[in-house]
Amino acid sequence: MLTPIEKILFILLALVSAGFTFHGFKTIIDTVRKGRPAPELKNIPASLLKAGVTVLFQRTIFKARKALSAVHLGLFFGLITYAFVNLFDVLEGLIPNFDLTYSGKHLAPPAWTIPLINIYSLVSDVMSMFLLIAITIFLVRRFIVKDKALTYRENVLLNPKVKAGGQAKDSLIVGVFVIMHVTAHVLSQAYRLTEGADPFMPFASFLNSIFGASETGMHVAWWVSIGWVMFIIPYLSRSKHTHFFMAPINLGLAKQNPRGQLDPAIPLKVIDGRKYDPGAKVITDLAWKRILDAYACVQCNRCQDVCPANFYQRPLSPSALEVNKRYLLKEATFGSHPDLLLxxxxETVISPEAVWSCTTCYACVRVCPVGNEPMADIVDIRRRMLIDGFEIDSGVQTALQSLATNGNWMGKGKRLRGRWAKELEFPVKNATEEPVEVLWFVGDTASFDERVIPNTKMVARIFHQAGLDFGILYQNESNAGNDVRRVGEEGLFEQLVEQNMAAFGKAQFQRIVTTDPHSFNTLKNEYPQFGGKFEVKHYTVTLLKLFEEGKLTVKNKLSHYKVTFHDPCYLGRYNGGFTAPRKLLELLGVEFHEMPRNCENSFCCGAGGGQIWMGKVAPGERPAENRIKEALSTFEKHPSDKKQLFIVTCPKDMVMYSDAVKTTGNEGKIEVRDIIQLVAEAVGVEEVSPIVG
Ligand code: SF4
Ligand code: SF4
Incomplete structure (x- = not known):
């Protein structure tokens, strides 16, 4: 189809385009390689294959925004189809008589290929229409509806180029390109239809009925369609749409270790004898995988939608963090500011206040369709800030000092840890002095907080009634360190691990049971990094097992309660502990209603990652208050006179939500109870003691 001069021009253009594209991707790869070693990945080919399948069916995007995700799915398949369309268009341009219209009759292909040609013609024609519709929807969303989900809070640190509309400009360029490219392709096919309509090209045939056939039109449309591709491919490597290529790779190289296991503060693997300080000060202090995150980011803000800190008006947006990283890298490597790498x-990607707003709830990582880990960056930044002497919240400072001296954050003497056990009507074994089947790791809040101790005693009474052979560590237990590590105090975390490991060493037990999901998480997922490999269970699992084995029986069904359940982040999202609490509630016979945000999508109470230690309380509706309102609106859909209960399975939640009921003025409408209180009532161990405020 193309004239010899056009062919030469096209080949020259293709070579220049390939050169710029190569330079773009080589720059990205070189930049990613500047990052620190990441934890070793196993079986990378299999992971990449799995990621390829995931991307092909766009599985990860459906975790949120289902309707838009369906449009995105169509757009994705449209673009894949267009990879073939472009290939065939190039062949049509370069090879005389290569023409697939009218079942390829000008090409005189073998008979068996004719159905394939017809399928291709139909699919490419229909997909062209769909692509135009889908891209129009996305452009309307961004530029006409101005969807708030694509914006950031005023108080979030943003790269000046993002503030000046860099993302919108990128979207506009690529959106206009797709519209021009697709329209020009269909027109080039329409101009080819010299013999009228082709039944396998309804869209092109329709345009042909308006514009007719034209040799000149065909050439012009071909150049607009394919010529544009030669410009856009190198541009993509420099724009936010790099994610077309990087997202599948990033997903294939995503975190393989457990969700609840943070990377070490200093990489275990050392390359070329490089020395590393803990955590991250500049972008190249991040692991290479988390530099790749910035290139893979779709900039969809799904992570921001689910971030409790962002909800709480704090200056934190996990998506802004990734977007700022991306713009910093672009200016440092494609622009004129290489100094930005240092x-x-x-100062460039996240404000110190935002760093300290994260609850480490993992919601951003869970929802990200491309396997990004903004939360891990935040923990690494905290680690270095602590070392560099940044000023931190006085409450956090006090908690850390107490943890260092007393092994708990509540400023209590070590010897007081087991005092609640002495007040029981039966002895609780000291696991460091006699062997036990179950070592109950009680945790700080359950051991010291007067508002929670009645529940702690109830757990002991239930275990005792069920004949469970259990013991505790008394003064030998120290805080497990989960939140200490997430605050960034890696040294203190290691000290606590050491203390607990020494205590475990003195004890004889078969498994550990915890009441606190935070302790559960670190004991199960992080102690193995320090040689502590134990079977660790949450008390909800243990209670369920005791019922299943007939060691506990429900004497009083609790059908007079209408309840909802809050999944704690460190039990649910981190460790998949969704089933046991729900099965327990079913056994107890309560009327159960699920809140809209449940299981993986549960909304954080706002206490994690050291937030519970913060001295300053920011203004605005707190996540826990919002959650209480969610529970009440869930109950409103099921009106009855039953007592309304908000069930928790974390001692910290007991405190957070009891406060939230008061501060939202909902006392009398809803009551917060630990699941153990319901179990106690059902098995007839003890009257329910109300929480003391
Ligand atoms: S871990 Fe939670 S609080 Fe922290 S950035 Fe992610 S969503 Fe926000
Ligand atoms: S980090 Fe993930 S969820 Fe957040 S904006 Fe980027 S792609 Fe979307």
């Missing part, structure tokens, strides 16, 4: 992250 700029402090707290």
């Amino acid at each position: 700029a402090p992250l707290t």
Whole structure:
């Protein structure tokens, strides 16, 4: 189809385009390689294959925004189809008589290929229409509806180019390109239809009925369609749409270790004898995988939608963090500011206040369709901030000092840890002095907080009634360190691990049971990094097992309660502990209603990652308050006179939500109870003691 001069021009253009594209991707790869070693990945080919399948069916995007995700799915398949369309268009341009219209009759293909040609013609024609519709929807969303989900809070640190509309400009360029490219392709096919309509090209045939056939039109449309591709491919490597290529790779190289296991503060693997300080100050202090995150980011803000800190008006947006990383890298590598690679992250990608707003709830990582880990960056930045002497919240400072001296954050003497056990009507074994089947790791809040101790005693009474052979560590137990590590105090975390490991060493037990999901998480997922490999269970699992084995029986069904259940982040989202609490509630016979945000999508109470230690309380509706309102609106859909209960399975939640009921003025409408209180009532161990405020 193309004239010899056009062919030469096209080949020259293709070579220049390939050169720029190669330079773009080589720059990205070189930049990613500047990052620190990441934890070793196993079986990478299999992971990449799995990621390929995931991307092909766009599985990860459906975790949120289902309707838009369906449009995105169509757009994705449209673009895949267009990879073939472009290939065939090039062949049509370069090879004389290569023409697939009218079942390829000008090409005189073998008979068996004719059905394939017809399928291709139909699919490419229909997909062209769909692509135009889908891209129009996305452009309307961004530029006409101005969807708030694509914006950031005023108080979030943003790269000046993002503030000046860099993302919108990128979207506009690519959107206009797709519209021009697709329209020009269909027109080039329409101009080819010299013999009228082709039944396998309804869209092109329709345009042919308007514009007719034209040799000149065909050439012009071909150049607009394919010529544009030669410009856009190199541009993509420099734009936010790099994610077309990087997202599948990033997903294939995503975190393989358990969700609840943070990377070490200093990489275990050392390359070329490089010395590393703990955590991250500048972008190249991040593991290479988390530099790749920035290139893979779709900039969809799904992570921001689910972030409790962002909800709480704090200056934190996990998506802004990734977007800022991306713009910093672009200016440092494609622009004229290589010095930005050495700029402090707290000045360029996330503000110090935002760093300290994260609850480490993992919601951003869970929802991200491309396997990004903004939360891990935040923990690494905290680690370095602590070492560099940044000022931190006085409440956090006090908690850390107490943890260092007393092994708990509540400023209590070590010897007081087991005092609640002495007040029981039966002895609780000291697991460091006699062997036990179950070592109950009680945790700080359950051991010291007067509002929670009645529940702690109830757990002991239930275990005792069920004949469970259990013991505790008394003064030998220290805080497990989960939140200490997430605050960034890696040294103190290691000290606590050491203390607990020494205590475990003195004890004889078969498994550990915890009441606190935070302790559960670190004992199960992080102690193995330090040689502590134990079977660890949450008390909800243990209670369920005791019922299943007939060691506990429900004497009083609790059908007079209408309840909802809050999944704690460190039990549910981190460790998949969704079933046991729900099965328990079913056994107890309560009327159960699920809140809209449940299981993986549960909304954080706002206490994690050290937030519970913060001295300053920011203004605005707190996540726990919002959650209480969610529970009440769930109950409103099921009106009855039953007592309304908000059930928790974390001692910290007991405190957080009891406060939230008061601060939202909902006392009398809803009551917060630990699941153990319901179990106690059902098995007839003890009257329910109300929480003391
Ligand atoms: S871990 Fe939770 S609080 Fe922290 S950035 Fe992610 S969503 Fe926000
Ligand atoms: S980090 Fe993930 S969820 Fe957040 S904006 Fe980027 S792609 Fe979307």
